[in-house]
Amino acid sequence: MSANKTTKKTAIAAPAEPSPSSSYESRYSPAETEPRWQKRWAEQPDLYGAEPATSGKPKYYVLEMLPYPSGQLHMGHVRNYAIGDALARYMWMTGHNVLHPMGWDAFGLPAENAALKNNTPPRQWTLQNIAAMKRQMDRLGLSYDWRNEVTTCLPEYYRWNQWFFIRMFERGLAYRKKSKVNWCPECCTVLANEQVINGYCWRHEDTLVEQRDLEQWFLRITNYAQELLDDLSKLDGWPEKVRTMQRNWIGRSEGAEVTFQIEDAATAAEEEQPSRQAGTTLLPARDDIKESGKTVTVFTTRIDTIFGATSIQLAPEHPLVKDFAAANPALAGEVSALIDQQKKAREGGDIGAIEKHGVFTGHYAINPFNGERLPIWVANYILLDYGTGAIMSVPAHDERDFDFAKKYGLELRIVILPRRTADPANSGEEEAMLPYTAEDSLLMNSGDFNTLGNQEAQHRMTAFAEEHGFGKATVSYRLKDWGISRQRYWGTPIPMLYCEKDGIVPVPDDQLPVLLPENVEITMEGGSPLGRLPQFVNATCPKCGGPARRETDTMDTFVDSSWYFYRYTSARDNKEPFDTSTVAYWFPIDQYIGGVEHAILHLIYSRFWTKVMRDLGLVKNDEPVARLFTQGMVIKNGAKMSKSKGNVVSPDDMIARYGADATRAYSLFAAPPDRDLDWQEDGVAGVSRFLGRVYRLVTKHADRVRLYLGPGGYTSTDPLSPLGLALLRKLHQTIHKITVDFDGRWHFNTCIAAIMELVNALTAAVPAIAAGEVPDAIFAGILRDLVLPLTLLRCQFPVLAAMVHLGASRADFGAANDSQHLPLRNAVSGHNRDLR
Ligand SMILES: [Zn+2]
Ligand SMILES: [Zn+2]
Numbered sequence: 001m002s003a004n005k006t007t008k009k010t011a012i013a014a015p016a017e018p019s020p021s022s023s024y025e026s027r028y029s030p031a032e033t034e035p036r037w038q039k040r041w042a043e044q045p046d047l048y049g050a051e052p053a054t055s056g057k058p059k060y061y062v063l064e065m066l067p068y069p070s071g072q073l074h075m076g077h078v079r080n081y082a083i084g085d086a087l088a089r090y091m092w093m094t095g096h097n098v099l100h101p102m103g104w105d106a107f108g109l110p111a112e113n114a115a116l117k118n119n120t121p122p123r124q125w126t127l128q129n130i131a132a133m134k135r136q137m138d139r140l141g142l143s144y145d146w147r148n149e150v151t152t153c154l155p156e157y158y159r160w161n162q163w164f165f166i167r168m169f170e171r172g173l174a175y176r177k178k179s180k181v182n183w184c185p186e187c188c189t190v191l192a193n194e195q196v197i198n199g200y201c202w203r204h205e206d207t208l209v210e211q212r213d214l215e216q217w218f219l220r221i222t223n224y225a226q227e228l229l230d231d232l233s234k235l236d237g238w239p240e241k242v243r244t245m246q247r248n249w250i251g252r253s254e255g256a257e258v259t260f261q262i263e264d265a266a267t268a269a270e271e272e273q274p275s276r277q278a279g280t281t282l283l284p285a286r287d288d289i290k291e292s293g294k295t296v297t298v299f300t301t302r303i304d305t306i307f308g309a310t311s312i313q314l315a316p317e318h319p320l321v322k323d324f325a326a327a328n329p330a331l332a333g334e335v336s337a338l339i340d341q342q343k344k345a346r347e348g349g350d351i352g353a354i355e356k357h358g359v360f361t362g363h364y365a366i367n368p369f370n371g372e373r374l375p376i377w378v379a380n381y382i383l384l385d386y387g388t389g390a391i392m393s394v395p396a397h398d399e400r401d402f403d404f405a406k407k408y409g410l411e412l413r414i415v416i417l418p419r420r421t422a423d424p425a426n427s428g429e430e431e432a433m434l435p436y437t438a439e440d441s442l443l444m445n446s447g448d449f450n451t452l453g454n455q456e457a458q459h460r461m462t463a464f465a466e467e468h469g470f471g472k473a474t475v476s477y478r479l480k481d482w483g484i485s486r487q488r489y490w491g492t493p494i495p496m497l498y499c500e501k502d503g504i505v506p507v508p509d510d511q512l513p514v515l516l517p518e519n520v521e522i523t524m525e526g527g528s529p530l531g532r533l534p535q536f537v538n539a540t541c542p543k544c545g546g547p548a549r550r551e552t553d554t555m556d557t558f559v560d561s562s563w564y565f566y567r568y569t570s571a572r573d574n575k576e577p578f579d580t581s582t583v584a585y586w587f588p589i590d591q592y593i594g595g596v597e598h599a600i601l602h603l604i605y606s607r608f609w610t611k612v613m614r615d616l617g618l619v620k621n622d623e624p625v626a627r628l629f630t631q632g633m634v635i636k637n638g639a640k641m642s643k644s645k646g647n648v649v650s651p652d653d654m655i656a657r658y659g660a661d662a663t664r665a666y667s668l669f670a671a672p673p674d675r676d677l678d679w680q681e682d683g684v685a686g687v688s689r690f691l692g693r694v695y696r697l698v699t700k701h702a703d704r705v706r707l708y709l710g711p712g713g714y715t716s717t718d719p720l721s722p723l724g725l726a727l728l729r730k731l732h733q734t735i736h737k738i739t740v741d742f743d744g745r746w747h748f749n750t751c752i753a754a755i756m757e758l759v760n761a762l763t764a765a766v767p768a769i770a771a772g773e774v775p776d777a778i779f780a781g782i783l784r785d786l787v788l789p790l791t792l793l794r795c796q797f798p799v800l801a802a803m804v805h806l807g808a809s810r811a812d813f814g815a816a817n818d819s820q821h822l823p824l825r826n827a828v829s830g831h832n833r834d835l836r
Contacts, residue, residue: 030659065594159513237627251478299387491554
């Protein structure tokens with residue numbers, strides 16, 4: 001059937017504006033078009049603004065992790081932001097009220113290093129970098145609501161860090177203690193456990209972290225350890241690998257604490273007593289053993305093996321060891337060697353691989369289950385900060401204990417065996433199985449507990465210990481309290497005062513913020529730079545009015561990022577950290593997008609912070625983030641882009657050569673978003689050529705189809721030609737594929753591929769269309785619905801340019817075209833199912 005030239009034109013829109021020049025550009029030029037649109041958008045600060053809670057639309061909070069303002073975006077950022085941007089656009093186009101903000105994680109050490117190098121104050125350096133990166137983001141055409149920009153180094157933000165800190169102090173969640181801390185000699189500051197990666201600084205991959213003793217401020221994250229663990233099960237919108245990493249980091253282990261009496265040293269010296277026979281039934285401490293009154297408590301996850309204990313092992317810094325060593329100079333010397341070995345191994349990052357050494361103290365402890373005397377050793381592989389700093393050594397059933405016992409000739413005693421060989425008559429083959437550590441086993445040589453399964457034995461033996469007052473069930477966590485003191489300048493001052501009379505006194509709320517002074521000399525030695533400023537240090541005690549000394553440490557910058565996303569909902573509020581009801585509307589974050597490297601730092605601290613804020617009555621949500629997406633890395637020539645590898649591709653170069661649209665679309669197109677993306681410049685060039693083809697296709701036919709684009713879209717009652725029907729079907733198949741890929745799976749790459757196919761089909765049909773085989777009205781509708789999904793993928797510049805040529809920018813797409821809230825209309829949400 002040939003097209004009917006007299007087709008009724010039922011949906012003609014009169015262009016609301018005079019149509020622009022009819023002399024079309026033959027070639028799409030991003031260098032001309034993109035800045036023109038950017039200028040127009042810059043004049044509208046509300047362009048990407050969220051609407052109030054009363055908008056009646058479903059809310060959608062999409063967030064990309066905020067960058068550190070290094071001064072230069074890299075391709076990893078571009079990829080992260082391109083994903084968030086496409087998602088924000090999709091949500092706008094499908095009728096959501098979208099919050100899509102951006103900010104700056106602006107405190108931190110690089111600003112101080114730059115200050116040393118270039119003699120630029122950290123504040124100035126940081127603010128310059130922010131301005132430069134914001135220009136880059138604008139040039140990329142990213143759709144942020146800048147009205148709620150957050151810059152963490154400004155007093156309007158960090159005063160609330162201080163306010164939160166004081167609230168935590170009041171509740172015992174912030175406290176000060178002297179402890180062993182991780183010290184990076186390169187950063188000249190303390191690091192949290194989470195910032196030590198295999199013994200090295202998280203910022204300085206080649207710098208071994210040292211151990212130092214320092215007074216520090218801690219946040220009691222361990223109070224929330226169980227809840228942080230339990231609530232992981234609610235986060236089914238998070239990648240399983242991140243949940244697993246957090247679970248392991250929290251490291252819950254169930255077990256028991258058992259207290260052993262220590263034998264009086266005088267008695268022990270009198271006679272060398274033979275060890276008791278294995279399998280002795282339960283006995284109180286033997287009459288011939290005198291207890292010293294001292295005790296040692298061990299933590300064990302395997303109380304079922306306690307009859308197999310043949311020694312007690314203490315951490316070199318255990319208080320008992322100090323006691324023993326005080327009376328024994330030879331022991332003192334050996335212990336200090338063990339301390340050194342442990343320190344070196346910790347600094348080397350793999351304490352688990354330490355070459356095990358130990359020394360017998362000459363003292364004995366008494367196993368409360370059977371009255372046996374167990375020699376007390378000091379061993380370099382026992383850590384004071386794990387469990388109780390003391391273990392019972394069961395060499396037959398523990399790898400480490402086995403190695404140690406072999407080395408020092410300590411007794412091995414089998415007390416559990418696999419179910420099939422549990423009959424003691426089978427003994428003989430067991431030696432070869434040692435150390436035997438399986439959970440599913442039966443007890444032997446264990447007095448009244450013989451023949452119990454090990455699970456039941458754990459319950460019964462723990463209950464027995466509780467009943468007799470020498471033990472109890474306990475839970476321990478690998479997670480430690482969060483050390484937040486930093487001996488650096490460029491961070492939030494910790495708002496505390498030290499008064500001789502009143503001790504530690506918080507700065508009153510009405511004196512916040514404690515301002516970070518300007519013009520501070522930055523040096524990398526001698527403690528916090530703030531400590532050298534008398535005008536900062538000397539203060540007045542708010543309690544007694546006497547002199548007080550101000551805390552000179554600053555906060556870990558992970559404090560800043562622990563709650564910044566709440567501040568986005570009312571960033572200019574100067575009465576409170578945020579408006580509680582606005583937060584209640586927007587939270588939890590519907591989709592958070594960032595790198596997996598934050599799995600146990602930022603993402604565990606911010607979960608903790610949310611729970612604290614909930615307990616303060618500020619938020620109602622238990623968790624900050626409903627869905628988390630961790631995008632893959634951008635690599636080139638097989639390696640992650642980095643300056644040291646010399647394989648960095650600058651976004652500015654790509655934009656200059658191919659335009660922002662092509663750069664961004666390529667980063668969506670080249671790989672599924674969760675996979676690593678191997679950057680190929682040919683690929684960017686290819687996307688750029690494709691966008692040029694779309695542009696030419698639309699503009700070439702602008703004159704013919706302009707009249708058919710109206711608010712009602714195309715309608716016709718006339719029968720379609722086979723070609724017209726085929727093209728329409730292809731269009732709707734494409735829209736359907738995009739909807740499915742976009743909504744459920746984020747397969748942006750296959751979306752773009754589908755649009756490319758559609759453009760190929762249209763291009764091939766052009767001669768037939770020109771010959772009148774497809775009515776202009778239909779062709780116009782297809783072109784419009786082709787460009788809509790392209791704007792969804794943020795290829796907005798050529799599309800907008802093309803639409804200006806179509807004269808459709810106001811009439812068809814209305815103000816929505818400029819406001820970026822394009823309704824998808826029959827595209828995407830309501831596409832014609834019959835034509836799929
Ligand atoms: Zn460092
Ligand atoms: Zn005072």
